[in-house]
Amino acid sequence: MAVFVYTDAHLTINSVDLSDHVRSLTTNFIQETPDSTAMSATARTKAVGLKDANFTVEFNSDFAATETDATLWAIWNGGAAITFAIRPDSAVKGATNPEYSGSAILKDWTPLSGNVGDMATVSATFEVTGAVTRSTS
Secondary structure (H helix, E strand, C coil), rough: CCCCCCCEEEEEEECEEEEHEEEEEEEEECCCCEEEECCCCCCCCCCCCCCEEEEEEEEEEECCCCHHHHHHHHHHHHHHHHHHHCCEEEECCCCCCCCCEEEEEEEEEEECCCCCCCCCCEEEEEEECCCEECCCC
């Protein structure tokens, strides 16, 4: 397996490419495992349950039109699910650069935060609604 240095993530939110503002990007794929243990069992058993996902992003702040603040404000204020696409690299999706996509809701957004002299950054957490698609073509 080749090593990978995370330096050029791709993120499109609501059809806006914000990749050039991403400082960090973390995806979380969760699968519930409900307990299916029955009486007389000597060990717990689990079943495969519902899937869930979310992603968190830290951006460099930008208050220009179509950049981080305007894009996230429109999503927050609109109160609806939006589309997203995430790739490990900004290159075209492929076998070594899969794209994860779907719909998400902006759950948590911190538009202003920091201390004097700090780089102005924005953090946002998105909760996926529905299934995530993984595509390599």
